[in-house]
Amino acid sequence: MEYASTETPAAAGQNDDIFLLKLYVAGQTPRSVAAIENLNKICEVHLRGRYKLEVVDLARNPNQARTDKILAIPTLVRSLPTPIMRIIGDLSDEDQVLMGLNIRRL
Amino acid sequence: MPARLDGPPDESADKVASLQRRLSEAEATLDAIRTGAVDALVVSSPHGDDVIRNIMDLGSLGDSLFNQVAQPIFIMDESYRILRSNRPAQKLCDGNPVGSIFSDAIRLHPAVAEAAPGSDDLMGDWIRDHRHISALDVFHDHPITGTRFYLLDANPVMLSWEGSPGGIVTLMDITERKLAEIRMAVKGGQLRQQFNLMKSISDNIAEGLVLFDEDRKVIFQNPSALRLLGVSQPVLPGTDLSEIIRIESDAGEAVMLSLERQEVKENAEAANQRGILTGLDGKRTPIQYSYYPIKDLEESRGSLLVVSDISDRLSSERQLLLSREKQQQSQKMEAIGRLAGGIAHDFNNLLLVILGFTDLSLIELHPDTSLHGQLIEVKKAGEKAAALTGQLLAYSRKQVLAPNVRQVNDVILDLQKMIGRLLDENIRVQINLAPESLSAEIDPAKLQQVLVNLILNARDAMPGGGSLWIRSGKMEARSRDTSGMVGEIRKESGDGLPPGNYAYLEIEDTGHGMDDSVLERLFEPFFTTKEFGKGSGLGLSTAYGIVRQLGGFFQVFSAVGKGSTFKVILPLSNRKASPEPIPTVAKVSHGKGKRIMLVEDEDVVRKFLARVLKDNGYHVIEAVNGEDALEKMPGSDQPLDLVVTDLIMNGMGGIELAGELARIRPGMEILFMSGYSEDQHKLPLLGGENPHFVAKPFGAAEFLAKLKAILDRKMQVR
Numbered sequence: 001m002e003y004a005s006t007e008t009p010a011a012a013g014q015n016d017d018i019f020l021l022k023l024y025v026a027g028q029t030p031r032s033v034a035a036i037e038n039l040n041k042i043c044e045v046h047l048r049g050r051y052k053l054e055v056v057d058l059a060r061n062p063n064q065a066r067t068d069k070i071l072a073i074p075t076l077v078r079s080l081p082t083p084i085m086r087i088i089g090d091l092s093d094e095d096q097v098l099m100g101l102n103i104r105r106l
Numbered sequence: 107m108p109a110r111l112d113g114p115p116d117e118s119a120d121k122v123a124s125l126q127r128r129l130s131e132a133e134a135t136l137d138a139i140r141t142g143a144v145d146a147l148v149v150s151s152p153h154g155d156d157v158i159r160n161i162m163d164l165g166s167l168g169d170s171l172f173n174q175v176a177q178p179i180f181i182m183d184e185s186y187r188i189l190r191s192n193r194p195a196q197k198l199c200d201g202n203p204v205g206s207i208f209s210d211a212i213r214l215h216p217a218v219a220e221a222a223p224g225s226d227d228l229m230g231d232w233i234r235d236h237r238h239i240s241a242l243d244v245f246h247d248h249p250i251t252g253t254r255f256y257l258l259d260a261n262p263v264m265l266s267w268e269g270s271p272g273g274i275v276t277l278m279d280i281t282e283r284k285l286a287e288i289r290m291a292v293k294g295g296q297l298r299q300q301f302n303l304m305k306s307i308s309d310n311i312a313e314g315l316v317l318f319d320e321d322r323k324v325i326f327q328n329p330s331a332l333r334l335l336g337v338s339q340p341v342l343p344g345t346d347l348s349e350i351i352r353i354e355s356d357a358g359e360a361v362m363l364s365l366e367r368q369e370v371k372e373n374a375e376a377a378n379q380r381g382i383l384t385g386l387d388g389k390r391t392p393i394q395y396s397y398y399p400i401k402d403l404e405e406s407r408g409s410l411l412v413v414s415d416i417s418d419r420l421s422s423e424r425q426l427l428l429s430r431e432k433q434q435q436s437q438k439m440e441a442i443g444r445l446a447g448g449i450a451h452d453f454n455n456l457l458l459v460i461l462g463f464t465d466l467s468l469i470e471l472h473p474d475t476s477l478h479g480q481l482i483e484v485k486k487a488g489e490k491a492a493a494l495t496g497q498l499l500a501y502s503r504k505q506v507l508a509p510n511v512r513q514v515n516d517v518i519l520d521l522q523k524m525i526g527r528l529l530d531e532n533i534r535v536q537i538n539l540a541p542e543s544l545s546a547e548i549d550p551a552k553l554q555q556v557l558v559n560l561i562l563n564a565r566d567a568m569p570g571g572g573s574l575w576i577r578s579g580k581m582e583a584r585s586r587d588t589s590g591m592v593g594e595i596r597k598e599s600g601d602g603l604p605p606g607n608y609a610y611l612e613i614e615d616t617g618h619g620m621d622d623s624v625l626e627r628l629f630e631p632f633f634t635t636k637e638f639g640k641g642s643g644l645g646l647s648t649a650y651g652i653v654r655q656l657g658g659f660f661q662v663f664s665a666v667g668k669g670s671t672f673k674v675i676l677p678l679s680n681r682k683a684s685p686e687p688i689p690t691v692a693k694v695s696h697g698k699g700k701r702i703m704l705v706e707d708e709d710v711v712r713k714f715l716a717r718v719l720k721d722n723g724y725h726v727i728e729a730v731n732g733e734d735a736l737e738k739m740p741g742s743d744q745p746l747d748l749v750v751t752d753l754i755m756n757g758m759g760g761i762e763l764a765g766e767l768a769r770i771r772p773g774m775e776i777l778f779m780s781g782y783s784e785d786q787h788k789l790p791l792l793g794g795e796n797p798h799f800v801a802k803p804f805g806a807a808e809f810l811a812k813l814k815a816i817l818d819r820k821m822q823v824r
Binding site for chain 1: 127134190
């Protein structure tokens with residue numbers, strides 16, 4: 001399991017919700033690699049201090065796909081706040097990602 | 107809070123919303139798959155497990171295979187941006203190169219310089235050109251692992267999951283093979299270089315090299331060897347040694363080249379032998395050769411013959427020998443000359459006194475007395491002694507010669523009468539004289555002495571009779587002729603007869619002839635083949651001395667049983683022959699009161715000459731040297747008719763005296779005396795004429811005749 005997380009919750013955020021994110025990748029595929037990079041960037045900018053990100057490599061643990069009903073890779077799953085939301089792709093379109101995760105632009 | 111969660115907690119509404127969300131997610135997923143936004147799909151395996159099916163057909167399984175391939179593999183899009191790379195590729199790039207441009211991620215250089223001049227041009231735009239690059243030789247410098255060589259394979263492909271063209275680059279590590287190749291190439295290059303070096307050496311040296319295998323068959327030869335062997339085409343490999351190498355020793359024996367002997371002696375005998383090589387064209391060349399065994403010649407044993415042409419070396423060695431002989435000869439001549447000249451002065455003075463007083467005594471004694479007879483013997487012995495001194499001087503070329511331009515034939519004609527008396531009846535004489543005139547600068551009397559000597563030798567060589575030819579003729583030497591130059595002659599004139607025109611006098615006999623050892627020593631003084639007491643050994647050396655003093659040469663041709671020919675060669679003179687002086691009968695007449703000053707430091711000589719002069723009516727003033735003479739010089743009222751002076755005296759000598767007299771008594775006649783011919787050349791020209799000179803020893807009659815000739819001539823001039 002690979003995690004990229006910020007430990008200190010941000011006190012100054014407009015939104016107090018903690019985002020729990022899981023990014024499903026499969027090895028070092030180009031889109032998986034790109035997705036990790038892109039997501040890290042977006043989170044650091046827009047969710048600084050209030051997110052937890054777990055990167056799940058399905059190449060190593062294919063059966064974990066079942067938990068979140070993953071069909072395609074890379075897929076980002078927002079477990080919290082509910083409802084669960086998914087975004088498929090390398091997350092290169094920031095607007096689409098923000099919209100899909102329902103994050104207000106800072 | 108998200109708007110969609112704001113609605114009333116209506117179960118069916120929730121379900122609808124959930125379904126709608128699921129539907130839109132499904133749509134988004136399909137959309138993503140369709141647009142290529144995903145890499146892989148999660149599918150169920152036949153066993154019910156979930157597996158990741160990579161869109162690139164390299165799922166997790168493929169991925170691990172991909173990584174297990176030993177060759178670095180790069181997959182890139184059409185802008186050469188790396189999409190994927192396996193572990194070996196990442197290792198090569200020191201990190202994951204995905205996302206970077208291929209040529210930036212890994213700098214490859216062409217291993218074959220000609221293939222691509224610059225690394226940028228290494229592959230070109232191969233994806234867009236749809237060009238397959240196969241087995242491109244490249245190398246990569248890695249800061250840690252060093253330089254490694256690869257065969258690069260670049261394949262433009264359609265990336266199905268991208269829906270666009272891309273390419274796959276694989277690198278096959280051939281470093282070990284390449285290094286081996288390089289080592290081979292370097293070694294090969296060195297061998298070739300060594301070969302080329304050896305070839306250029308063997309092509310350019312003057313020594314001939316012929317290499318044989320263990321069966322003595324030719325393997326190789328260089329151009330110089332071909333030249334020496336007298337063949338224009340290279341000798342076919344496999345030709346037997348004996349077919350092409352024909353060497354004789356200096357003694358004329360065929361030389362068998364053999365290695366056995368040399369092996370025993372560890373090559374010592376193999377090197378630097380001399381011999382004669384007969385080429386296949388028949389040309390004979392003096393050579394120096396070495397024959398060496400060669401070991402490890404393709405694991406067999408062969409041999410190498412090194413041959414050098416020593417014609418030039420031999421001729422320069424010969425030249426050196428000749429010049430050394432010449433030098434020794436001239437030193438010998440110089441020593442003998444100095445000795446002879448040294449004793450001649452004193453010895454001739456003594457002889458002059460002995461002979462002079464003997465003459466005077468004979469005049470006074472009645473011929474019937476026994477004393478008269480005894481004195482005749484004294485006189486004969488004295489004359490013999492004088493002759494010996496003369497011979498010694500002749501050999502050392504210091505005797506007094508009176509060379510004049512004369513006809514050579516006249517010398518023989520004058521001898522003709524005497525020849526009959528010299529030879530026995532059983533010897534037939536034939537004289538063939540040149541029809542043309544042969545003028546040469548000669549002293550007829552001395553040249554006759556030479557001829558008599560040769561004729562006597564010819565006679566002695568034919569005790570049982572035979573034929574004798576005397577010939578004269580004209581000859582021309584074009585190049586330096588060395589024929590017939592034996593022993594002493596060769597030592598002195600080894601470089602031969604200088605080109606020019608010559609007269610020759612030839613004495614040929616049918617006698618027993620001479621072998622080489624005799625010829626070699628023929629002209630040495632005191633060398634004789636005659637019985638003890640029959641010859642002084644000075645005859646030929648004297649003859650040779652005379653001929654050389656006249657500027658001439660000797661040639662001798664002889665062999666045992668084939669007779670001998672002696673040829674006297676004299677340079678022809680362009681000047682006209684002067685007429686033979688009419689011999690005046692030297693009547694011993696009195697001086698009729700003529701006044702003569704006699705200058706001589708040797709008392710006995712002066713007293714003897716004074717006595718002779720006074721006895722013959724001359725008035726004599728005696729002086730012991732130049733100063734004394736000048737002191738005793740009478741006044742002009744008593745004029746002198748002649749000054750007779752010795753050349754070398756204690757105090758002022760004859761030449762100085764002559765100089766003084768020329769000043770105070772111009773026109774004074776002077777008669778010089780000396781026993782040493784060199785002195786004659788030191789004499790001053792008096793009034794533009796040759797000075798009067800009389801060589802010691804001389805008899806009273808000769809002296810008086812000379813005196814009279816001068817005084818008579820003086821009278822005529824007046």
